[in-house]
Amino acid sequence: MEPTENSQSFNLWDIPQEQIEERGPGDDQGPIAEAGEVETIAAISGDESAGEAPSSPQGAQSVSTPPTDMGSVAQAPSDNPLEEMPDTEFPSQGELNEKIIDLVRFLLVKFRRMELTNKEEMMQRALRDYEEHYSVIFSKAAECMKLIFGVDMLEVDPFVHSYFLYPALGITYDGMLHGVIGVPKTGLVIIVLCVIFIENNCVSEEVFWYAMNNLGMYAGVDHFIFGDLRSLITEDFVEEGYVEYRQVPNSQPPRFEFLWGPRAYAETTKMKILEFYASIVRQDPRSYPEKYAEALREEQERA
Structure with missing residues (x-):
């Protein structure tokens, strides 16, 4: 693909x-x-x-934070009361x-x-x-x-x-002993599971890293927060049971693909992963009807 x-x-x-x-x-x-x-x-x-x-106090309004002293706004004589307020507000x-x-x-x-x-x-x-x-x-x-x-x-x-x-x-794994010591890696695990799920639960290595590259994450380039991504995903996450990294049968030259590991299925659900993904892209999970239906079926089977 x-x-x-x-x-x-x-x-x-x-x-x-x-x-x-x-x-x-x-x-x-x-x-x-x-x-x-x-x-x-x-x-x-x-x-x-x-x-x-x-460049001006007005520009800081993008933070959606109210002024410290609301009374000073009401009493300001200017047409634009914010212009009369000191920058420190x-x-x-x-x-x-x-x-x-x-x-x-x-x-x-x-x-x-x-x-x-x-x-x-x-x-x-x-x-x-x-x-x-x-x-x-x-x-x-x-x-x-x-x-x-x-x-x-x-x-x-x-x-x-x-x-x-x-x-x-x-997810019970924090990953703080892998990669950059002391930094939680749960977020990276979730992103990897999102990519695999969105790509029909089994994604080729080429497509997987294409997706990760779009997120600013590259194999062979240390990430400024997580460190060596390839090692984390293909070794540590595999060892912990969250990812399965396997050779495509009969592929010559050898090609590899990613799937959810058994610990991922045991600890989280496709619905939770879809909702997390949807929150990132600011969409309703139902905006992905096929994935939503699949995640719903899994929840019904688990019930």
Whole structure:
């Protein structure tokens, strides 16, 4: 099968552009600085370019964050009240991205330690002086944790907003001992399972890497978060039982293909994978009627 034969699905992957933020060894931020293995992470940006400050306070409105002092807006005499407000009322997109990064780094430490965290702790350790923008920063950081690292956040106490972090979609493998040590690989496992499922549950190596290339992931090129992708997928994920990597029977020269492994079938479902995929491409799972019907049949068979 040619790579373009079923490539439409992967043109729909609409993952926002990533920003690499490097922290030097001198950046002592308490528990955040202890995430030594995670020197670069991705921050999900808004409409502005990652790290690029808007040219005016109006530009920062893309963050959808209310002004700190609503009264000052009501009393401003200008036709455009935002022009009369000092720049400090709106943090730039770059500043918000930095705080998203700080919060993700903090959450990664909590995940590694299997510790609960809460809003107060997040404010004190990662978001000090940004309380007004907590909801925006937290939602983006939670999205980053799930889409990139495959880590979900369960609110266990709504009164203090405390959260437990755990691998998403029922998968029990975090992959922190493989590839780049200390970085969760559950998100990569989920992406691999998505590619295989969308490509009719069995995908040739050529088509698989074509799809991964469209996501900025290349065999033989270390990924800036996960490391050696080929080794992770064809060795570690295979050894852990999430992926089957086999030679196509009677192929000369030898060709290989990818399938779900037994542990993937045991721990997650096609419906969960489809819903995850649909959330990335911002579609309803029913937008893929054949895949939705297949996933629904599997759920009915499991019931």
